[in-house]
Amino acid sequence: MMLIDEAARKRGIEPEFVVIGSSGPCDYPPETDRFKCEHIEFTEKTLLKSPLKLFNTIRSCDAIFDIGEGDSFSDIYGSKRLVKLLLSKGMALSTKVPLILSPQTIGPFKSDWGNKISAAMMKKSTKVFARDHRSFAVLEEMEVPDREEVIDLAFHLPFKKHTEVRNSEKLAVGLNISALLHHGGYEGNANQFGLTVDYVALTERLIQVLDERGHEIHLVPHVIPEGFPEEDDYLLAQKLVEQRPHLKLAPRFRGPIEAKSYISGLDFFVGARMHATIGAFSAGVPVVPLAYSRKFTGLYESLKYGHVVDLKVETTESALEKILSKLDGREQLQTEVDASGSIIRRKLSAYSSALEELMDSLANGQQPIGQQKAKG
Known part of the structure; x- marks a missing residue:
């Protein structure tokens, strides 16, 4: 949120955030009065009780940044969690709202179905950021076109x-x-x-x-x-x-x-x-x-x-x-x-630059980022 906020304000945009995910207070960033933040729970219960509310919330956004709980875009934690992650991405893609996968671990995928569906969704995403070189190698193997290796965002905390x-x-x-x-x-x-x-x-x-x-x-x-x-x-x-x-x-x-x-x-x-x-x-x-x-x-x-x-x-x-x-x-x-320190600063700077480019595209009403050449 802090990095997105910084990139948006550099481009003259004052962002509002809707946090869609596990329940919890929205009090992590400093200067919380600066962050207009709404929380929408994304659980099995809400998917069954009010899927339309979730869908409409996603559709109301200008862009979706999906961080996949950092390391959950994998099946090492069980198929149930992966299905939930895939469902959230599928809902975002169906709205045509730009879906950006924020820096996270990609894989491993032990199951063939998990590997194939995950690859298909990432290929449809506007941009996919890996937070380490092994995850980036998975994106290369899957031939995900709009990919980039940066670093875990917690280094900016x-x-x-x-x-x-x-x-x-x-x-x-x-x-x-x-x-x-x-x-x-x-x-x-x-x-x-x-x-x-x-x-x-x-x-x-x-x-x-x-x-x-x-x-x-x-x-x-x-x-x-x-x-x-x-x-x-x-x-x-x-x-x-x-x-x-x-x-x-x-x-x-x-x-x-x-x-x-x-x-x-x-x-x-x-x-x-x-x-x-x-x-x-x-x-x-x-x-x-x-x-x-x-x-x-x-x-x-x-x-x-x-x-x-x-x-x-x-x-x-x-x-x-x-x-x-x-x-x-x-x-x-x-x-x-x-x-x-120099590696961390370079990788964080690369992510910030990509965010600024994305903000420019959103402000101009263009398709964000587009089919760029992959950066490692």
């Missing part, structure tokens, strides 16, 4: 450094423990993501070793939906603090800006929620992302940051050893985090 969150005499290590992985995925203890590590054992051992080293441990929940305990990092962190009362528990953040500001005050960060690790990385904190899908490796390879620990390759013990080794070598990680 502002923050205020919070050094008061920690004891300056100790090394402050932030741990983002994913409730989703802790519970085995959406299907319970089924190891839905095919991990080769015991994630619960890994987190317990990591906390134990950090304790033995005398570090200050901050548990930093990052996905905190109310009413979904299997996804709620905060509820899990509370249980861990009950077992070890000396652990520091970050607050239940009201939005990602608060989360990033808190993380910015730490010395080191380990996380299994990708946007928690992006918050650390883009706030200048050396970080070890714990990957359960290729969205992690794709993004960080694009930044030339080779410190992702792959939970689908390592053993529990080797994953722990790698994390601790990177903690010991955190100065090198810090150097690489700092060096990536």
Whole structure:
């Protein structure tokens, strides 16, 4: 929203936003009075009860920016979620309103039907932005014409450094423990993501070793939906603090800006929620992302940051050893985090330029962007 707003205002347009998606407050951007924002829920229930309202809302827009929940344009989370994502795109395309897929992970698609329908919809979209080189390779393979590789938009998120969150005499290590992985995925203890590590054992051992080293441990929940305990990092962190009362528990953040500001005050960060690790990385904190899908490796390879620990390759013990080794070598990680700034700025600038071009097209009543040559 912030990037779209900035691009529109550069072209003399004052945008109004309609947020169509999962329920939640529209209070994430700073200066919220500047953002005229309406929220329309897009769920199975609303699709059954009021599909015409959803359709008319989509049709009333000048453009649809579909971010696909960042990583949900895939079938690794199950066919139900992919069908919902495809349905929303199909509704947008049927209205003839320009559909732009904002920077996101594309794929993987394990099913043949998911791959074919997804490719067909992207080919009909006005523009498709990938947030990493592996997703862009999928677009190339699918021969999606209007494609471009940029970066995850969370790198643009502002923050205020919070050094008061920690004891300056100790090394402050932030741990983002994913409730989703802790519970085995959406299907319970089924190891839905095919991990080769015991994630619960890994987190317990990591906390134990950090304790033995005398570090200050901050548990930093990052996905905190109310009413979904299997996804709620905060509820899990509370249980861990009950077992070890000396652990520091970050607050239940009201939005990602608060989360990033808190993380910015730490010395080191380990996380299994990708946007928690992006918050650390883009706030200048050396970080070890714990990957359960290729969205992690794709993004960080694009930044030339080779410190992702792959939970689908390592053993529990080797994953722990790698994390601790990177903690010991955190100065090198810090150097690489700092060096990536130019890549991030270039990729964000490319997206902003594309948005400005889109705004020009909308203002002139032209077909936005059009059949451009793909940019990598």
